[in-house]
Amino acid sequence: MIKEFREFIMRGNVIDLAVGIVIGGAFGTIVASFVDDVIMPPIGFLLGRTDFSSLFIDLSGVGYPSLAAARDAGAPIIAYGAFITAVIQFLIVAFAVFLVIKAVNRTRRNEEVAEESTERDCPFCLTPVPKSATRCPACTSGLEPVAP
Numbered sequence: 001m002i003k004e005f006r007e008f009i010m011r012g013n014v015i016d017l018a019v020g021i022v023i024g025g026a027f028g029t030i031v032a033s034f035v036d037d038v039i040m041p042p043i044g045f046l047l048g049r050t051d052f053s054s055l056f057i058d059l060s061g062v063g064y065p066s067l068a069a070a071r072d073a074g075a076p077i078i079a080y081g082a083f084i085t086a087v088i089q090f091l092i093v094a095f096a097v098f099l100v101i102k103a104v105n106r107t108r109r110n111e112e113v114a115e116e117s118t119e120r121d122c123p124f125c126l127t128p129v130p131k132s133a134t135r136c137p138a139c140t141s142g143l144e145p146v147a148p
Helices: 002-010 012-046 067-073 080-118
Strands: 119-121 128-130
Touching (some): 002 012
16 A cells, blocks of 8 residues: 555656645745735725725724724624735736646647647558658558648
8 A cells, every 4th residue: 555655646747736736835925925015005005095904894883993903802894805915816826827828838739730740640550750751661651742
């Protein structure tokens, strides 16, 4: 059982997943700082010097002066400012992932086009041969030349 577990862990995709999770966590921290320290202050300034992280609705009706005071008192609140910040963080992370996926797909597509333009498979033995070849180097079958 330990041998099977070791084989499972040492597979390339499991290690890639672990690296991705670690990098994703670090990236999430960077995005959180970017949103909290760079994006939200100017937006708050433009909206009348509002600190988004302190926006809340007091459901108890007491009228707490700050979010921290309401939380310390254990009052029921809706911290919609923190939610808005989390949504912006999510959108930035989702956009970054979209850009990475788009770049990877473009690279794969370019590699497939490059492969398609230079080789074809022998119809007899399925060995890749240059498109201009008239004989397969593996099985020596005669091939029809493909027009460029």
